[in-house]
Amino acid sequence: MKSAKKHEIAKMQKAFNAIKNNKKYLVEATEILDGLNSELPNESSERTHDPALAT
Helix, strand or coil, rough: CHHHHHHHHHHHHHHHHHHHHHHHHHEEEEEEHHHHHHHHCCCCCHHCCCCCCCC
């Protein structure tokens, strides 16, 4: 019984660590995308004058 409980705890710890790592990579990817986005030219004024996008 104790062995099964230890096994369950180990599985939960492994899952928690995987979630933590995924969150870390998500934060890093978001920072990279934000940086790349800020380097793009601002197209908002061009979009408002595009007849195909006008509503």
